[in-house]
Amino acid sequence: MFAMTVLVSEVFIVLFASLVAHGLRLADLGLIWGVGGAAMLACAVCAGLLRHRAGYVLGSVVQVLLLAAGFLLPMMFVIGVIFGVLWVASVQLGGRIDVERKQRYAAELEHFRAQSA
Template structure:
């Protein structure tokens, strides 16, 4: 077996990028709750419950990214971040920014996974010359 071609399937870059965004949002939610404590009329207890719940949702979504559920929860987190702008207006900007980053992570991660799959398929064909190629008789 060749050393330059891994035998196992590579890790999904889409999943890795999405997980990085969600873990980053845990920090954003934490820092935003500190700002919201001083800028909004929401009680500290309510703010702690909402921020803690959102952070847990981010981590849960990151942990479930092996299934479609994780990605759906990730989209829910993006919506919640934008909606939090009703209590702290700057969160509209932060939520939209992270929504864009989330979309980019999914879009470009999927493209990177497709390129990786094509390269692995080409490497398998190169390794096994008995495998027929497209257009060959």
């Protein structure tokens, strides 16, 4: 859930960054919207794939590509670093949260079974 939140937030941040780059004419408009649109689409697709391991792998690739987009649009370096850190934190903490949630569910189920027996 945490990783999905990062990716969905990233869609909006990339949209806003693309709008700023467009307004400031930081690069060719086709390049700005091509890179921005591809990044937004990739984030949305990865968010949908997070039920599978491939979603996390592709999400990591997207983070690297967004950082690399800084060579075309310099402000993407900042966005790439920020969301890269958030991505790593979400994968690590999200995994821990999922394990704890499963343990809690198992404990509650065991408690319920003990009470009903």
